[in-house]
Amino acid sequence: MSKTLTALCLCLHAVAALAAEPGPVSLKSSRTTIEFDRARAGAVVSLTDNSTHTEFINKDAAQDLFAIAWTRPGDTSGKQERLTGHDAKNVHWEVTERSVTAVFERLGGHDLTVTCLVSADPARDDVRWQLHASGEAPLVLERIDFPILDLRAPLEADGASDTVVTGLTKGGVFHQPAKWKTGQGLSFPQPGSLAAQFGCYYSARAGLVSHTCDSRGFPKTLDLHRTADGLRWMWQRRCYHPMKQPFELGYEISTATFTSQTPGEPADWRDGADLYKQWALQQPWCAVPFAQRTDVPDWMKSGPAMIRFSRDWLGRPERVEGWLDDYWKKHFPKTPLIVALWGWERVGSWVSPKYFPPYPSEEGFKRVVAAARKADGHAFPWPSGYYWNVEYQQNPDGTFQWNDWDDFNATGLPHALIERDGTPLVRKLPWLEGGRNAVLCRGDAWTRQWFNRNAVTLMQLGCDMVQVDQVVGGLAPGGGECYSTQHCHPPGLGVWDAEAFADQLRSLAAECRGVQPDAVLSIEEPQELFNHLIGVQDYRDGQSQRWPSLPETTHASVFGYLYHEYLPVFQSNPVSGDLKMLAYCAVTGQIPHWVPHWPVSPSPALVGGDFEEWSEEEPAGWQRVSGWQGTNYVGLPYRDDSVKSHGTASMRLENRLESDIVQVSQNVSVGPGHLEPGHTYRLRARMKVESLAKPNAVNLAALTSKLGSKGSWRIPLPGPGDWSEGSVEFTMPDEATFLRIMIHVSGTCRLWIDDVVLEERVDDRWEPLIQPGSPPEHEFVEQWVRLFHGEGRPYLLLGTMIHPPRLLAPLPPAGERPPMDPVMTGAFRAPDGSEAAVVANATAEPQEVQLQWQGRVHNLQMAPSSLRLVR
Structure with a gap:
C-alpha cells in the first residue's frame, strides 16, 4: 500500500x-x-x-x-x-x-x-x-x-x-x-x-x-x-x-x-x-446453473409443488394425513411436494431455541413428517436463526408465560450480539406477544454450531429440508453489528458477518447431509451472495404493496429475472383465494405454493361454528389473534362444557382487566363454490353475556389479499342476560378475496358464543353456505402444478427469464397502474435454447388476449382462471 x-x-x-x-x-x-x-x-x-x-x-x-x-x-x-x-x-x-x-x-x-x-x-x-x-x-x-x-x-x-x-x-x-x-x-x-x-x-x-x-x-x-x-x-x-x-x-x-x-x-x-x-x-453464485448442480436432489429438479401447514394443522396430525390422502394424492399423485411446517416449535410459533420436543409432541411431529413422506413430500421446518427468546406472552401483571433468562444468561450470553455500550441486544418483537428476543452472534463459531445442532435434530426426526429463518436477505438480526471482542471477529460492522454466514451454510449442509444425504437448505428472503449455497429460496416479491406512501407501485420479480436459472423460488406468504397472486407467481416461474383448505369434502364454509373441537387455546377452524399494529391481545378464549346453547360446548371469552383484548377470527374464501361477489349472505350467532364493560361486536370485513377493506358489517353483542341470537345480512363486494369474521371484545367481560352459522339466500330462504371440498383456486393450481412439473418445466423451473411478450389486450384503463394486471405474461429460455411465453388469466371471466411475441401477434381465447404456455 x-x-x-x-x-x-x-x-x-x-x-x-x-x-x-x-x-x-x-x-x-x-x-x-x-x-x-x-x-x-x-x-x-x-x-x-x-x-x-x-x-x-x-x-x-x-x-x-x-x-x-x-x-x-x-x-x-x-x-x-x-x-x-x-x-x-x-x-x-x-x-x-x-x-x-x-x-x-x-x-x-x-x-x-x-x-x-x-x-x-x-x-x-x-x-x-x-x-x-x-x-x-x-x-x-x-x-x-x-x-x-x-x-x-x-x-x-x-x-x-x-x-x-x-x-x-x-x-x-x-x-x-x-x-x-x-x-x-x-x-x-x-x-x-x-x-x-x-x-x-x-x-x-x-x-x-x-x-x-x-x-x-x-x-x-x-x-x-x-x-x-x-x-x-x-x-x-x-x-x-x-x-x-x-x-x-x-x-x-x-x-x-x-x-x-x-x-x-x-x-x-x-x-x-x-x-x-x-x-x-x-461471480461465484452463478458458477453452476440449477439444472447442473450436483448438490441438489433430482426431485427438486423435477418441478415440485409446495404447501404450508401451520400450528393449528400440526396440532391435528390426522387432518394433515386427511388432506394429503384425500386431496393431494387424488389430484397430484406423481408430483413431489414441499411441506412447510410453521408452528412446530415446542413453546409457540417462532419461539426459539427451546424447540424440542416439537409441537404437538415428538410422536405427533413424526406422524406429520411420515404422512408427508408417504405422499412423496419433504418436511420443511424453519427454525428462527440466531434468536434466543427470553420472554414470551406477557401477562397483565407484567410477568410472562415463558421466561428463559436464566438459561440465556448461563449459556447464551457469552455468544450474544453485543451493542456499542457492551450490553447484549434484546428487543421486543410483535409475534412474541409482549415478549423479547436476544440475538446470538454468528461470527462466533459456537453460535454456528449451536444452530447446526438444532437443524440436525430436525433431520433425525425425518425432515430433509430446513430454512434458516429470521435472517432477512442473509442479514443477521441487529444488522450484524456486534461489538464483542471475544468472538474472533473485528468489532462493529464488517464483511466478517457475511463470510460467517457463508461458513454457516457450508457447515449446515455438511452436517444435515450426514443424516439426510439429500438435505435441501433455504434462507428467509433472497440474497444473491448465497445462491450457490442453498437449494431453494423463500421470496417475497408479491409484497411490494407494503410501500403505501410511495404512489403507484407495481410488482416485478427482479431477483427472479436475474437468477431464475440458478435458484428456484417460492412465494413465502400466499393467501387463500388470491388468484392474482397465484397467477403472478406462475408467470414469473415460481414454485406452485398455496395454503391447504379444510374440510376436503363438502361442508359448511364457516368451520367450527359449534365450538365443539379445540386445539391448544383456540377452537378448530378459528385463530386466536395475539395482537395488531403493536397492540397485544392478551385475552384468551376458553372451551366451556357447562354453558352452551346447543351441543356439548361453547366458547367463553373472559377479560379480567380494562386493558385486556381478546379476538378470535376466521377467514372465509371468496371464489366459485364459496362466497361470490354480488351474492347476499347472512351471519348469525347465539350469544350470552354475563358482564360487558363497553359495547363490542362480532365484526365482519370483506378484505383484499393486502388487507384493503371493501366493506364491513357487525353484530352487536347484547347486554347481560340469557342466550339470544343476533345476525347481519351483507352482499359480498367485488375485489374482495376473503371475508374475515372477528369476534372481538375489549375491556372486562364474561360472555359465551355458540352456533355461529354463515348462510346464503337460496330463492326466499336461508341455507348454510356449503363449500365444495376444494379451494376456490383449485382449477388454476391444478393447471399450474401440471405445467410446472410437466411440459413447462424446462422453462418455468430451469429456464432463464427473458423479456416478456408485449401485451396488446386487454389493457388497464388509460392512466391506471394496478399492482397486478388481470392478464399477466412471462417468458423463458430453456437450457436447450428454445423459448416459451406463459400467459395467465387471473379473472373469473373469459378473456380475449392479444400479445406480441417473437415477431408476430398471438390471439388467445383464455378461459377463466387459466394458464397457458405459448411457443
Whole structure:
C-alpha cells in the first residue's frame, strides 16, 4: 500500500499544473459521458447517455462527490459527524484520457486523506468508481457515501414514464418518483433486503443503472430519496474502521446508461438488469446453473409443488394425513411436494431455541413428517436463526408465560450480539406477544454450531429440508453489528458477518447431509451472495404493496429475472383465494405454493361454528389473534362444557382487566363454490353475556389479499342476560378475496358464543353456505402444478427469464397502474435454447388476449382462471 501511495503522489506532483485549474473535467465510456466540477470539490455536474443525449444530473443541485461519517474512539453513543470534499484543506487532481483521480487532504483539519478514482474506457460500457482513505486521525470511519449523484426529477417531461427499480426483495416498480414528498425514498442494505446489488432510474427514452462489484458481502446500502431539487442517489459503504490503518472500499462501483434493446420500444428495467447480469454471471453464485448442480436432489429438479401447514394443522396430525390422502394424492399423485411446517416449535410459533420436543409432541411431529413422506413430500421446518427468546406472552401483571433468562444468561450470553455500550441486544418483537428476543452472534463459531445442532435434530426426526429463518436477505438480526471482542471477529460492522454466514451454510449442509444425504437448505428472503449455497429460496416479491406512501407501485420479480436459472423460488406468504397472486407467481416461474383448505369434502364454509373441537387455546377452524399494529391481545378464549346453547360446548371469552383484548377470527374464501361477489349472505350467532364493560361486536370485513377493506358489517353483542341470537345480512363486494369474521371484545367481560352459522339466500330462504371440498383456486393450481412439473418445466423451473411478450389486450384503463394486471405474461429460455411465453388469466371471466411475441401477434381465447404456455 505504501508503494502505491508513493507512486500516486509522484504522479500527482507531475501533473501539479492541473490542480490549479478549477474547470470541469469529463470521462467517456461507450454508453455514458460524465463530467466533474473541480470548483465544487469534484461534484458530478453532468451524466448523459451518449445515444439519446439524455441528461440525468441536476447541475444546480450537485454539491458533493462523497461524504464520510465518523465517530470518536470510545464513544458508545453512535453519534456521527460528517465531512465532505469541501472540508479538505487541499485537493489534488490527476486527469488522463481514461481516468480522474482526486486526492482530498486533511479533511476537517484531521490527518485524513480521501482518494477518489473514476475511470472510463470508450471500449467499455460503464464508468467505474473507487475510493480509499488513509491517515492517522483519531477517529472511526462508519459510513462512506460515494458516489453522490443528484439526479433530475422529473427526468423526462412531466415524469409520467419515470421509474425506479432496485434489487429489493419486496420492491417492484416505483413509478413517478418526482411525486414523492421531499425526504421520501428507498434505503436498503446488502446483506439484507437488497437481494441484488443494483438499481436503475429510467424514463421511456433512457435509463441509468448503478451497481457495486462486491463478491464478498461488505455491508452497504443503496440510498435514494427525494430532495427539493430532484432525486439523490448514492451507495453507502457501512463499516467500523479505526483510522490506524488505511481503509479500502473493498469493491468498485459501476455506473452506465442504457436504452431499450428493441428499437422503437420504451426503455425497461430489464434493459438495466441485463447490464448488471453481465457482471453477476462472473461471480461465484452463478458458477453452476440449477439444472447442473450436483448438490441438489433430482426431485427438486423435477418441478415440485409446495404447501404450508401451520400450528393449528400440526396440532391435528390426522387432518394433515386427511388432506394429503384425500386431496393431494387424488389430484397430484406423481408430483413431489414441499411441506412447510410453521408452528412446530415446542413453546409457540417462532419461539426459539427451546424447540424440542416439537409441537404437538415428538410422536405427533413424526406422524406429520411420515404422512408427508408417504405422499412423496419433504418436511420443511424453519427454525428462527440466531434468536434466543427470553420472554414470551406477557401477562397483565407484567410477568410472562415463558421466561428463559436464566438459561440465556448461563449459556447464551457469552455468544450474544453485543451493542456499542457492551450490553447484549434484546428487543421486543410483535409475534412474541409482549415478549423479547436476544440475538446470538454468528461470527462466533459456537453460535454456528449451536444452530447446526438444532437443524440436525430436525433431520433425525425425518425432515430433509430446513430454512434458516429470521435472517432477512442473509442479514443477521441487529444488522450484524456486534461489538464483542471475544468472538474472533473485528468489532462493529464488517464483511466478517457475511463470510460467517457463508461458513454457516457450508457447515449446515455438511452436517444435515450426514443424516439426510439429500438435505435441501433455504434462507428467509433472497440474497444473491448465497445462491450457490442453498437449494431453494423463500421470496417475497408479491409484497411490494407494503410501500403505501410511495404512489403507484407495481410488482416485478427482479431477483427472479436475474437468477431464475440458478435458484428456484417460492412465494413465502400466499393467501387463500388470491388468484392474482397465484397467477403472478406462475408467470414469473415460481414454485406452485398455496395454503391447504379444510374440510376436503363438502361442508359448511364457516368451520367450527359449534365450538365443539379445540386445539391448544383456540377452537378448530378459528385463530386466536395475539395482537395488531403493536397492540397485544392478551385475552384468551376458553372451551366451556357447562354453558352452551346447543351441543356439548361453547366458547367463553373472559377479560379480567380494562386493558385486556381478546379476538378470535376466521377467514372465509371468496371464489366459485364459496362466497361470490354480488351474492347476499347472512351471519348469525347465539350469544350470552354475563358482564360487558363497553359495547363490542362480532365484526365482519370483506378484505383484499393486502388487507384493503371493501366493506364491513357487525353484530352487536347484547347486554347481560340469557342466550339470544343476533345476525347481519351483507352482499359480498367485488375485489374482495376473503371475508374475515372477528369476534372481538375489549375491556372486562364474561360472555359465551355458540352456533355461529354463515348462510346464503337460496330463492326466499336461508341455507348454510356449503363449500365444495376444494379451494376456490383449485382449477388454476391444478393447471399450474401440471405445467410446472410437466411440459413447462424446462422453462418455468430451469429456464432463464427473458423479456416478456408485449401485451396488446386487454389493457388497464388509460392512466391506471394496478399492482397486478388481470392478464399477466412471462417468458423463458430453456437450457436447450428454445423459448416459451406463459400467459395467465387471473379473472373469473373469459378473456380475449392479444400479445406480441417473437415477431408476430398471438390471439388467445383464455378461459377463466387459466394458464397457458405459448411457443
